[in-house]
Amino acid sequence: MINTVYRLSAPKFFEEVFVEETDFNKVIVRPRYLSICQADQRYFNGNRPPEVLNQKLPMALFHEAVGEVIYSPDESFEVGDNVVMIPNTPTETDDVILENYLRSSKFRSSGYDGFMSEYVFMDSDRLVKLPKDINLEVTAFTELISVGVHAISRFKMFSHKRKEKIGVWGDGSFGYIVSLLLKYIFPESEVYIFGVNYDRLAYFSFTDKRFKVNEVPDDLKIDHAFECVGSTKAQDAINQIIDIINPQGSISLLGVSEYNVPINTRMVLEKGLNIFGSSRSGYVDFKDSVNLYSEHPQLINYFENLITTRVTVNEISDVNKAFELDSQSKFGKTVLKWDI
Incomplete structure (x- = not known):
């Protein structure tokens, strides 16, 4: 089967590229909607070091996508099922290290072809x-949502039980x-958002308090x-x-x-703070x-507020147009309807 990869x-x-696909033990998915990530923008505009671009290009972009199953080798999926596609592709398992932290894992649109193609051949998992x-x-x-879900799952592991006030710094799409x-996951907690732009902070109407970072009350504390x-x-x-958080808080x-x-590591030590990093996500x-979508359908309405640009792709020039429009947007997500 000949597959077209863009x-x-x-x-820019x-x-x-025409690729012959021969592995029919995989599920074949037709992409339907793609979403632009800042990493895609950096590659598209060449805003990476030349040695990185030379190493990773040519490469199909996009790691945020959903599609429709057109073939399944077993009963895992039915033809016509809508599925979300997972870009992280582990090549081994580990009893301790999660799949998104294994150095051997591959990630689509970061050194390996993303979802910008006519069809995508994927393992069912x-x-x-x-x-x-x-x-x-x-x-x-x-x-992108799953990266937030992953970070919160790690937060549950590392944080203490007092969660009266939780602060989020960053008034962009991911902070939203x-x-x-x-x-929704901690309904008893107050969630405060800290940002730099009043217009963007206006989107965060569901939070308990909103602050510009240069207008934070001196006596404000968070857990x-x-x-x-x-x-x-x-x-x-x-x-x-570090200045605002209470002792033994998690960041x-x-x-x-x-x-x-x-x-300021001195205050990290004095307060006994727990700082941890999270990146990407897994199955x-x-x-x-997806379970959260079903349990809290109102989440979908809130997430829809993030979509600021919609582009239907009938030809490659439409993708260039989508990237240009996305670069002009100061907030939100650009979603492409994949009709090419």
Whole structure:
């Protein structure tokens, strides 16, 4: 079977590649909706070191996607099932290390072809069936939601039982997702959002309190925190958290930075703080995310507020258009309807 894969071969330049697929022991999925991630944007615009681009390109982009099953070698799925596709692809198992932290695991659209193709051939344990009639535009970015679910699952392991006030730093899309998940997973807790932009903070109407980071009351204290800022501002966010957090609190680091981040280790020691990092997600996190959709259907409505740009893709030039529109958006997600 000849499959068409659309690979980024140079910044802002895609090419069609025809690949012969011969492994029919895999489930064949037709992508239906894709969602742009900041990592996709960095590759598309060439905002990675030249040696990284030379190593990873050409490569099909997108690791946030849902699709429709068109063939299954067994009874795991039926033709017509809508599924969310898991980009993390482990090559081994470990009794201690989770699949998304194994150094041997492969990750689609990061050195390996993502979901930008006519069909995707996948193992059944890399797919999670979606409920019928669910909003597929929202579920297109389940991967990002599952990263938040994964971080919160680790937070449950590392944090103490007092969770009266939880702070989230970062008023972007991921801060929105983490804040919303915390409200539903810990309904007895107050969730505070800390950001820099009043317009973006307005989206966080479901949180208990909203603060600009330069207008935080001197007497405010929180029990735990999630850092969703990353980049050059991560240092400021983490150090503000260290100042505000109560002793023995847990700090979840989620923002990706290209730079080393200096933090106030003296106060980390004095307060006995627990700082842990989380990255990507695995099958269990995707499954838990889909279960949350079913248990709390109102979540879908909140997540839909994140979709700020919709593009129907009939030809490759439409993908370029989607990336350009996404780069102009200061908040939210760009979702592509894959009709190519």
